[in-house]
Amino acid sequence: MPPFDVPEGDPFGPHNLPYGVFSIPGSREPSNRTVGVRLGDHVLDAGAAAHALGSPYASLLAQPTLNPLLAAGRTAWSDVRRALTAWVTVPSHREALEPFFHPLSSVTLHLPFEVADYVDFYASENHARNVGQIFRPDAADSLTPNWKHLPIGYHGRSGTVVVSGTDVVRPSGQRKAPADAAPVFGPSVRLDIEAEVGFVVGVPSELGAPVALGDFREHVFGLCLLNDWSARDIQAWEYVPLGPFLGKSFATSVSAWITPLDALEEARVAPPERTHELLPYLDDTKDAQDGPGGYDLRISVAVNGHVVSEPPFSTMYWTAAQQLAHMTVNGASLRTGDLYGSGTVSGPAERERGSLLELTWNGRDPLELPDGKRTFLEDGDVVTLSAWAPGPDGVRVGLGEVTGRVVGRDA
């Protein structure tokens, strides 16, 4: 099967097949974006392949975004995945499709879907406790009273969700140290990351009709890595009483590849034991016949190529299914392309924390990197999140990385 092989055990082998949107640089068309499926270090032009094979899915795949596929629903998702699996594994198909594979290094990857609403949650107990201890050291409980009763979340800015590889301009804004008489304006001096997992909604829901816990897989297509860039100094001054705004809204990076939930069946794990009785719409302890709601994703956070943390997604207290049920329990509707972030993923160990805020304990304990100490990010720093999950037969399922370089506003 020339011209390329996928090594045995490759985390982007035929068991994975994440979806993205790519274009060929320099091609004559004004926009030649189309859906691609990753196999090893190549991308398959899925629409062209479907056309060539006379597949009925060509109209879902020959599209400049994933939104039509997302909207098509679970049966279509399974059917398309089954077809793609055959195309890349049956030798005759694979051979016929060689013209439609492009080396990853030869294509440009784009934001894979049009983001409708973007919501960000706060679902790691370790993260919430760390933040509580840092900012409210005198509080009796490092968690707010509501934390164990509902997955806390808020809406973010969907217009500034960018694809992996996009430079992040250091935001300017107001900040005020407690001792200052008035706020000052300037570039953030406490620019941070948050290592998260993003969930992508495919099938919409009707206004006024909540989505039950058990309907999660009917609505959510897949997941990606997500970096919720955060300017801690801007955030600290602005966020009381209505929550984060400019401290977050300048950029949210997502990976170029959306991993379908169907590729992550072997990664499903039970979430941590619930310490509080949950209201019925959130109670996932009684009705688990569809399998557990957690995912065993092993995330890695690197600054300038140096791994600083390995947050374990399996430790998240609230699951994506609970977040979806909560987000809609008031009757709020879903749209194709809705994106929701898990919240910062932090494990119990120091080297498992998903933000520099926690890793450096708000700057008190700088990280030692090969190129010097870091409290928060400096201009030129490149942050890369990567992850894998257990797959079939011990093979890993790779998630698309999300990377971004910090640039000064005048860079």
Place this chain on the structure above:
Amino acid sequence: MPPFDVPEGDPFGPHNLPYGVFSIPGSREPSNRTVGVRLGDHVLDAGAAAHALGSPYASLLAQPTLNPLLAAGRTAWSDVRRALTAWVTVPSHREALEPFFHPLSSVTLHLPFEVADYVDFYASENHARNVGQIFRPDAADSLTPNWKHLPIGYHGRSGTVVVSGTDVVRPSGQRKAPADAAPVFGPSVRLDIEAEVGFVVGVPSELGAPVALGDFREHVFGLCLLNDWSARDIQAWEYVPLGPFLGKSFATSVSAWITPLDALEEARVAPPERTHELLPYLDDTKDAQDGPGGYDLRISVAVNGHVVSEPPFSTMYWTAAQQLAHMTVNGASLRTGDLYGSGTVSGPAERERGSLLELTWNGRDPLELPDGKRTFLEDGDVVTLSAWAPGPDGVRVGLGEVTGRVVGRDA
């Protein structure tokens, strides 16, 4: 000029000409939505009119949403308005266009634009002080320390912005009284409104490039009335530390008519005197050659047809231009269709408060309506916001009303 006349002094006369999107019920096309312009109690099919007159603006107007017109920019906005003014005032044009006028009562009005991001501010000092006194009675200052330094805002859910006339399903959710040991679940028992003005962004901006105070009119096309329905019990339990979420995300109603800023030149007024020195990007005291940043909009809030409040928009501390400058100062980009709410409009007098929370002082002082007492909204209640502004030669400029009926989830 048969078949209809616009009475002298009609607030929707030829000096106003707000834009909306309408369709003719029962027409054969699957979707026949198109841009309409209101004149008196009629709506002009603007795209059909433009076609009939051979106008170059037909392609901007024969559209199912306002977005193409919004994206076209200020020069196009002025040109289109000038053309429309001629069409509805020059007798020969007006006569030629009679076939394209439809009685308002014969059409269906739709959400006039596709909402990109939705942001809500908190810009009334009276409102913020009332809320502070109600919820933090022991605080030394009823305003949070940041309030006078920046326009506080947060992102809301754009997917649940609905057009005037849409029923609002009473949301269910968690609430917890201070004395309760654990939260309970059920329909909100403290459903409220917030009388606001919404601003509609037309021209996008680039990621990383703030929009200056003076560029407000290059980006913002117009405004509408907005009701930010709020479930106070859900909100109270969820909002610490990340702000409002399900307490607001179930519905936000906007009027069917977008009033262009160009129709409101006579309504511009100076905002209240600034009590704190502002950082340069927000300082509108030094550079007012383009005219003042406030708008003299006289809002009226009616419950079941009974006026309960008349909030004066001229009292808003932060202007829409300041809100736009703040929203983008961190480099966040704008998209065509971005919507931002002013925040609840409350004047200094009791009968000028823009929420039931304030009007009833959190339920302590019920309102006496002809059909009984009200603290918060009951199923079946209809809330209607209307407004007018001073126009040319003493004629009022009417804003499109925003109305909605509360229905129980099982209704």
